[in-house]
Amino acid sequence: xxFTRFFSDLYTARFALLEGIGMTLIISGIAIVLGTLxxxxxxxxxxxxxxxQRFIVRTFLEYVRGTPVFVLILACYxxxxxxxxxxxxxxxxxxxxxxxxxxxxxxxxGALLALPKGQTEAAKAIGLTFPQTFAYVLAPQALRxxxxxxxxxxxxLVKASTLLAVIGVVELMLxxxxxxxxxxxxxxxxxxxxxxxxxxxxxxxRLGRAVERRIALPS
Amino acid sequence: xxxxxxxxxxxxILGLHKxxxxxxxxxxxxxxxxxxxxxxxxxxxxxxKTTMLRCVNLLEDFQQGSIRIDxxxxxxxxxxxxxxxxxxxxxxxxxxxxxxxxQFNLFPHMTALGNVTLGLLKVKKLxxxxxxxxxxxxxxxxxxxxxxxxxxGQLSGGQQQRVAIARAIAMNPKVMLFDEVTSALxxxxxxxxxxxxxxxAADGMTxxxxxxxMKFAYEVSRRVVFMNQGRIEEQGAPEQVFRNPQSTxxxxxxxxxxx
Numbered sequence: 001x002x003f004t005r006f007f008s009d010l011y012t013a014r015f016a017l018l019e020g021i022g023m024t025l026i027i028s029g030i031a032i033v034l035g036t037l038x039x040x041x042x043x044x045x046x047x048x049x050x051x052x053q054r055f056i057v058r059t060f061l062e063y064v065r066g067t068p069v070f071v072l073i074l075a076c077y078x079x080x081x082x083x084x085x086x087x088x089x090x091x092x093x094x095x096x097x098x099x100x101x102x103x104x105x106x107x108x109x110g111a112l113l114a115l116p117k118g119q120t121e122a123a124k125a126i127g128l129t130f131p132q133t134f135a136y137v138l139a140p141q142a143l144r145x146x147x148x149x150x151x152x153x154x155x156x157l158v159k160a161s162t163l164l165a166v167i168g169v170v171e172l173m174l175x176x177x178x179x180x181x182x183x184x185x186x187x188x189x190x191x192x193x194x195x196x197x198x199x200x201x202x203x204x205x206r207l208g209r210a211v212e213r214r215i216a217l218p219s
Numbered sequence: 220x221x222x223x224x225x226x227x228x229x230x231x232i233l234g235l236h237k238x239x240x241x242x243x244x245x246x247x248x249x250x251x252x253x254x255x256x257x258x259x260x261x262x263x264x265x266x267x268k269t270t271m272l273r274c275v276n277l278l279e280d281f282q283q284g285s286i287r288i289d290x291x292x293x294x295x296x297x298x299x300x301x302x303x304x305x306x307x308x309x310x311x312x313x314x315x316x317x318x319x320x321x322q323f324n325l326f327p328h329m330t331a332l333g334n335v336t337l338g339l340l341k342v343k344k345l346x347x348x349x350x351x352x353x354x355x356x357x358x359x360x361x362x363x364x365x366x367x368x369x370x371x372g373q374l375s376g377g378q379q380q381r382v383a384i385a386r387a388i389a390m391n392p393k394v395m396l397f398d399e400v401t402s403a404l405x406x407x408x409x410x411x412x413x414x415x416x417x418x419x420a421a422d423g424m425t426x427x428x429x430x431x432x433m434k435f436a437y438e439v440s441r442r443v444v445f446m447n448q449g450r451i452e453e454q455g456a457p458e459q460v461f462r463n464p465q466s467t468x469x470x471x472x473x474x475x476x477x478x
C-alpha cells in the first residue's frame with residue numbers, strides 16, 4: 001500500500017470529505033431532534049390518547065417499525081414526491097425523523113407505563129394538574145429511564161443515514177463513493193469512512209453515558 | 220366532647236355510593252368531621268375504608284352521594300344536574316385535602332425539600348423563598364430538616380413517610396388523609412411515623428386515618444369508625460368501640476385484630 005499517494009489523494013478530497021461528514025452530522029442531528037419531539041408525541045398519544053388516536057398512531061408505528069429503513073427512505077423519496085416536490089435532503093430527513101420517532105415513541109411509552117401509579121396519584125393529591133404532573137413528575141423520571149435506549153437510537157440513526165446515499169443525499173457515504181470513483185482507493189477510503197462513523201457513534205455513546213451518570217439518582 | 224351544632228363540618232360525607240364496574244364497594248356512607256377531629260377508620264380489607272378515603276381526595280370517582288369540604292361540594296356539581304367538575308377545578312379541590320399513602324410515593328428525582336416545595340411552587344404559586352421557608356418548617360416538624368437535601372432513595376421507609384407527611388401538610392389542607400401509612404414499614408420504623416401523626420393531632424390538625432394499628436387508633440382518635448362491607452357498621456369514642464362493641468361483626472373483628 002502506498003500511503004504517500006493515499007494521503008495526497010486524501011488531501012485533494014479533504015473538502016469533499018468534510019462536507020460529507022458535515023451533511024451526515026447535520027441530517028442525523030436534525031432528525032434526532034425532530035424525531036425525539038415527534039416521538040414524545042407518539043408516546044403521549046399511545047399512553048394518554050383516546051381510542052381513535054391510539055389506533056392511528058399504533059398503525060403508523062407498526063408500519064414504520066415493520067419496514068426496513070432503506071424502504072422507508074425510498075418511500076419518502078418516490079412515494080411522497082408524487083404528492084409534493086421534495087429534495088433528497090428533505091425526503092431523507094423525513095424518513096430518518098419518522099424512523100427515529102418510532103423508536104423514541106415506543107421506548108418512551110414503555111418508560112411512562114413502567115412508572116408506579118402512585119407517582120401520578122401523589123402528584124394529583126397535592127393539586128397538580130395533569131400537564132404539571134407530566135412536566136414535573138412523570139417526564140423527568142421517564143426520560144431518565146428512556147435515556148440508554150435513546151442513545152442507542154441516536155447511534156442507529158447515524159448509521160442509517162448511510163442509506164440516504166441511494167436517493168442522492170451527499171453525505172459521508174456517497175461522498176466516499178464519489179471520491180473513490182475519481183481516486184480508486186476503495187479500501188483506504190471506505191476504511192476511513194468506517195472510522196469516521198465509528199468515531200461519531202462512539203462519541204454519542206460516551207456522551208450519553210456521561211449524561212446518564214450525571215443525572216443518575218443517588219441512592 | 221360535643222360540638223356546637225351551628226358549626227359547618229370541615230368534612231361531610233353524605234350517602235356515598237361507589238361502584239367498581241358492577242361491584243358496589245361503598246353502599247351509602249355518611250360521615251361528618253369538625254375542625255380538629257381525629258377519626259380512625261378500621262375494618263377488614265375489602266370493607267371499603269381505603270376507597271372512601273380516596274373518594275375524599277377525588278382519586279376515585281363516585282356515583283352517588285356528596286362530599287363537602289368546608290361546605291364546598293367537591294368533585295361533582297350538585298345542581299342543576301350532577302356533573303363531574305373540570306379537571307382544573309378538581310385539582311384545586313384536591314389540594315384542600317392532604318393525602319399520605321401507604322407506599323409513600325415520594326418523587327424519587329427530587330430531594331426531600333424538592334418534594335415538599337413542588338406543590339407550594341406550582342399549585343400555590345408561592346415565591347421560591349417563601350415555599351422553601353414553609354417546607355423547611357414542616358421538615359423540621361417531622362424531624363427531617365437535616366436530611367432535606369437527601370433523595371428518597373437515600374432515606375429509610377420511616378424517613379420517607381415523614382417527608383411525605385410534610386409534603387401533604389405543607390399545602391395547608393383542611394383535612395389530612397392517612398391511608399394505612401405504616402403498613403409498608405418495617406416494624407421498628409412504625410413508631411417514628413405514628414409519633415409524628417400523634418403530635419400533629421395534638422396540634423389540632425383535622426385528620427381522617429385508615430389504619431390497622433389498633434393501639435394507635437385507640438390512643439390518637441377522638442372517634443373510631445368501623446366499616447364493614449361498604450357501610451359504617453359502628454362508630455363512637457375509642458373506649459366505647461374497642462371495649463364495648465355493639466355489633467357482633469365488630470366484636471369478631473376486634474378479636475382477630477392485633478393490638
